Amino acid sequence: MSKSITVRYFAGFREHAGTGQETVSVDASTAGDVFAALKHRHGSTEPLGHCKVAINDEMAEWDSAVNDGDTVLLFPPVAGG
Amino acid sequence: MDITKDPIDPDRLRDELIDDRAGAYVGFEGWIRNHNEGQDVLRLEYEVYEPLALSEGDKVISEAKKKFPLLHAECVHRSGLLEIGECAVWVGVTSAHRDEAFAACRFIIDQVKVRLPIWKKEHYVDGHSGWVNCERCAEHGQLHPEAVSS
Numbered sequence: 001m002s003k004s005i006t007v008r009y010f011a012g013f014r015e016h017a018g019t020g021q022e023t024v025s026v027d028a029s030t031a032g033d034v035f036a037a038l039k040h041r042h043g044s045t046e047p048l049g050h051c052k053v054a055i056n057d058e059m060a061e062w063d064s065a066v067n068d069g070d071t072v073l074l075f076p077p078v079a080g081g
Numbered sequence: 082m083d084i085t086k087d088p089i090d091p092d093r094l095r096d097e098l099i100d101d102r103a104g105a106y107v108g109f110e111g112w113i114r115n116h117n118e119g120q121d122v123l124r125l126e127y128e129v130y131e132p133l134a135l136s137e138g139d140k141v142i143s144e145a146k147k148k149f150p151l152l153h154a155e156c157v158h159r160s161g162l163l164e165i166g167e168c169a170v171w172v173g174v175t176s177a178h179r180d181e182a183f184a185a186c187r188f189i190i191d192q193v194k195v196r197l198p199i200w201k202k203e204h205y206v207d208g209h210s211g212w213v214n215c216e217r218c219a220e221h222g223q224l225h226p227e228a229v230s231s
Contacts, residue, residue: 011128011200012212046214052198057132073130073198079213080127080134080158080199081111081170081190 002027005034006071009042013076016043031055032062034072042074050077082138083157084131089168098153103175105182109190111170113163117213121206127169129160130198141192145174148188149181156189158199 002025009017026037031053035042044051053060054073066072091110098106113125142154152175159169172189176182204210 010130010198011202015212050214054133054198059133059137073133075130075198076200076212077214078195078197078199079201080129080197081194 003066003068003070005066005068007034007038007041008071008073010074011076013042013044013074017041028066030062031060031064031066031072034066035062035074038074042076044076046077051075052078082135082142083155084129084134084138084160085157086159086161089157089159089171091168091171091173094155094157094171095173098155098173098175100152100175102177103152104177105179106173106175107179107182107186108174109170109172109186110168111190113165113167113169115165117203120203122165123204123206124165125163125169126202126204127158127160127163128200128202129158131160134158134197134199137197138193141189141196144192145185145189149174149176149185151176151181151185154185154189156193158193158197160199 004023005026006023008021014020026034028034028037032048048062052075053062055064056071091108095108115122138156142156145154154174157171163169172186174182174185201213202210203213
C-alpha cells in the first residue's frame with residue numbers, strides 16, 4: 001500500500017535531488033524501501049551500508065518500518081572531523 | 082556535545098575541564114589541512130544536521146564515560162566554512178590516570194567521525210569542489226577495533 005512520506009535529503013543527496021525536502025507517495029515497508037524507491041532522486045551509488053537513515057529525527061536502521069506520515073532522513077556517508 | 086559556527090578555542094575549552102581530581106588531560110584537535118587525496122585544498126565546508134549530531138554526540142560521550150573511568154569528556158565540532166589551519170573538531174577528556182584518558186579520547190573522535198550526521202565539502206585550488214566520502218573513516222575504525230568496540 002502506498003504511503004505518504006516526507007523525505008529529507010542532505011549534502012550530496014540534496015544537491016542531486018535539487019531540494020532538501022519533498023513529500024512523496026511510495027510503496028514502502030522499510031526505510032530501505034524508501035531509499036531504493038527514490039534512487040533517481042538522491043542519486044546514490046553507495047552501498048546501503050555506507051549511508052545512514054533517521055525516521056522522525058531518531059537514528060534508524062534500513063530495515064526499520066516506515067508508517068504513513070513519517071519523515072525519513074536520508075544521509076550520505078558521513079565525514080565529520 | 083556542541084556544534085558551533087564560531088572558531089573553536091581549545092585553550093578555553095581545556096580550562097573548563099580543570100579538576101583537582103584529574104591526573105591526566107588528553108585533548109585532540111582536528112585541523113583543516115591543505116591537501117587531500119592528492120588535491121590541493123583551499124577551504125572546507127561542513128554541513129551538520131544539528132538535532133541528530135548533538136544527540137548522537139551526547140550518546141558517544143555517554144558511552145565513553147561508561148566504558149572508561151573518566152572525570153570529564155567533551156566534544157565540539159564546527160559547522161560552515163573553514164579555512165586551512167582552523168580547528169574543525171576538539172575532544173577533551175580528563176581522568177585520574179593517562180591510559181583511560183588516551184583511550185577515551187581516541188574512542189570519542191573515532192565514533193564522532195563515523196556516526197554523526199556531518200558532511201564535508203572540499204573546495205580545491207583548481208576551482209572545483211566535492212563532497213568527501215569518508216568510507217576510509219569506517220575502514221579506519223575496523224583497523225582499530227579496540228577503539229570502536231562497545
